Amino acid sequence: MSEILQQENPIAALKSLPEAELPQLAAELRDVIITTVAETGGHLASSLGVIELTIALHRVFNTPTDKIVWDVGHQAYAHKLLTGRYARFKTLRQLDGLSGFPKREESPHDCFNVGHSSTSISAALGIATALDSKGGNEKVVAVIGDGSLTAGLAFEALNHAGALKKNLLVILNDNEMSISPNVGALSSFLSRQLTSDFFVRLKRETENFLDSVPKFGKDLRRLAKKAEEAVKGFLTPGMLFEAFDFDYVGPIDGHKLEELIQTLENITHMDGPILMHVVTKKGKGFLPAENNPHLYHGVGPFDPVTGEVKKGSAVPPSYTSVFGKTLVELAEEDERIVAITAAMLEGTGLHVFAERFPERFFDVGIAEQHAVTFAAGMATQGLKPFLAIYSTFLQRAYDNVLHDVCLQNLPVTFALDRCGLVGADGPTHHGVFDFSYLRHIPNMVFMVPRDENYLRHATATALSFNGPFAYRYPRGAGTGVTPVKPRSLVVGQGEKLREGTDGVIFVVGTMVADALAAAEVLAGDGLELAVVDPVFLKPLDKDLLVAEAVRTGFVFTAEENALQGGFGSAVLELLCEEGVNVPVKRIGLPDKFVEQGSQAELRDRYGLDAKGIVSTIKGALGK
Numbered sequence: 001m002s003e004i005l006q007q008e009n010p011i012a013a014l015k016s017l018p019e020a021e022l023p024q025l026a027a028e029l030r031d032v033i034i035t036t037v038a039e040t041g042g043h044l045a046s047s048l049g050v051i052e053l054t055i056a057l058h059r060v061f062n063t064p065t066d067k068i069v070w071d072v073g074h075q076a077y078a079h080k081l082l083t084g085r086y087a088r089f090k091t092l093r094q095l096d097g098l099s100g101f102p103k104r105e106e107s108p109h110d111c112f113n114v115g116h117s118s119t120s121i122s123a124a125l126g127i128a129t130a131l132d133s134k135g136g137n138e139k140v141v142a143v144i145g146d147g148s149l150t151a152g153l154a155f156e157a158l159n160h161a162g163a164l165k166k167n168l169l170v171i172l173n174d175n176e177m178s179i180s181p182n183v184g185a186l187s188s189f190l191s192r193q194l195t196s197d198f199f200v201r202l203k204r205e206t207e208n209f210l211d212s213v214p215k216f217g218k219d220l221r222r223l224a225k226k227a228e229e230a231v232k233g234f235l236t237p238g239m240l241f242e243a244f245d246f247d248y249v250g251p252i253d254g255h256k257l258e259e260l261i262q263t264l265e266n267i268t269h270m271d272g273p274i275l276m277h278v279v280t281k282k283g284k285g286f287l288p289a290e291n292n293p294h295l296y297h298g299v300g301p302f303d304p305v306t307g308e309v310k311k312g313s314a315v316p317p318s319y320t321s322v323f324g325k326t327l328v329e330l331a332e333e334d335e336r337i338v339a340i341t342a343a344m345l346e347g348t349g350l351h352v353f354a355e356r357f358p359e360r361f362f363d364v365g366i367a368e369q370h371a372v373t374f375a376a377g378m379a380t381q382g383l384k385p386f387l388a389i390y391s392t393f394l395q396r397a398y399d400n401v402l403h404d405v406c407l408q409n410l411p412v413t414f415a416l417d418r419c420g421l422v423g424a425d426g427p428t429h430h431g432v433f434d435f436s437y438l439r440h441i442p443n444m445v446f447m448v449p450r451d452e453n454y455l456r457h458a459t460a461t462a463l464s465f466n467g468p469f470a471y472r473y474p475r476g477a478g479t480g481v482t483p484v485k486p487r488s489l490v491v492g493q494g495e496k497l498r499e500g501t502d503g504v505i506f507v508v509g510t511m512v513a514d515a516l517a518a519a520e521v522l523a524g525d526g527l528e529l530a531v532v533d534p535v536f537l538k539p540l541d542k543d544l545l546v547a548e549a550v551r552t553g554f555v556f557t558a559e560e561n562a563l564q565g566g567f568g569s570a571v572l573e574l575l576c577e578e579g580v581n582v583p584v585k586r587i588g589l590p591d592k593f594v595e596q597g598s599q600a601e602l603r604d605r606y607g608l609d610a611k612g613i614v615s616t617i618k619g620a621l622g623k
Helices: 002-006 010-016 019-040 044-049 051-060 077-082 120-133 146-150 152-164 185-194 197-212 217-235 239-243 257-267 287-291 319-331 351-356 368-380 391-406 434-438 452-464 511-524 542-552 567-577 599-605 610-620
Strands: 067-071 140-145 168-174 247-253 273-279 337-341 361-363 384-390 413-419 445-447 469-474 495-498 503-507 529-533 536-538 555-562 584-589
Touching (some): 010 051, 019 044, 019 257, 051 077, 051 257, 120 140, 120 152, 152 168, 319 351, 319 384, 319 452, 434 555, 434 567, 445 452, 452 469, 503 542, 511 529, 529 542, 567 584, 584 610
Parallel strands (some): 168 273, 337 361, 337 384, 384 413
Antiparallel strands (some): 495 529
């Protein structure tokens, strides 16, 4: 069987494979995914849950002519293997290797890049509409996880798709939400029969007959439609989707290949928008992932036999855990604090807050825009909302940050996790634009902690500040500083950390440690660089930065953010406004989407570590 995955075109072999051998192919796909992710890390539980569905889709449809959009893209590992990427699969999520998500540049079978959630129905509808305008008859499928259906974008797309009446199949992968009854023989049988050629033809002929009956025909058709909906509503949970003018099919057991294939084949003969409800189990076929799908959602290397996650050498607590514990510590003394997340309870470290203060914790699902405006509403009533969110996900709620929080000058705090280069998740997840998209908004204060203690201070400062407040911190372990009691800092006050006369490095956040290390190396070569941490990106400490720029005569800025509109740009603006004419060399990320790779590999590649800072400064100073 392994020769199928190793072929240049595995889909052709899949289509000719006897149906009795399909379960063996599913088992092999599971084995390849488990053993690979055990080495590379990755999104395991979600991909294991859709293996049978993936086989059925590629058995029935013909990609890349037909289009499949995966949502979220971490479900697509089996899809990658079945579309000719077996040889490179061991490079999954590695530097210059296969992406962990669908990627158009990688394969013609990936018709849309998906890293964030809830985009599939909109994208698939756009694809279907474009193909229809060109007279094509290609099939378009959107596979959307139940969690992704919590976002408003998905419902906007459902509403539009129902209105356009395009031929579009939406497959709801129900693996966690309690939106359906248990998959039983009756509902599965009903779904297959309601999509059969006989039933579809009978329904169409009955509708045509009723339309032809004089006077009462339309009334009779409406009654027949209501009767059909009543039967479906009694036996299935599909009335929500019927309200969007989708034909609802399901629920189907997502691990029974025969039923999946038969239902999909029937659906290919139906017209208009269709929603097929498939019930799957996350982590299917790997007991540790079945029992703990949250742990194996995005997991590091593990033992493929026991499932035990491999532990590295002892490291300091992560910034995420420091934030979570600090917020609990402050909330013990201030009952105004409430915590909000958008489907990232463990990922943002708020599980400790949720356990201690369940009545003050809110998980809104994958609905970032709602999370921000929800927090704004709370703030109008005297609460102090802390929205813990990945930097890359807050991008989705930019308008809400601007209009609903900052325009009203409301005390909402944005605790931005996974900032800077995040590693193997790649360009969709790097948090390297928040300096640029937040610092220009009026009323926003933006602090950039350089270590765990300054993260604690940032949390306390945000609590005492009466307005919009953001602070960012990276993925991974902290520096190991001895914890101190969190205290409120003076907003806009920076710190000089090292003296120097040959130039000054203005640096924020966790790059401060690299800048100090670089300054030590440079001192050994006869160059004395001062190091200044402004602590705040906005407002900048004008007096300190201007004085150091004038005194040293050469400014370097360092940041783990896009250079366009980032910290270096803010420094340039300040010096221009103050009439300070000194050379400025910015160190940061170029105008491109940064690829995947470990944080250390990427910092080395883009010159953001101590070695890179030394090289840049020597080049600029002619040494």
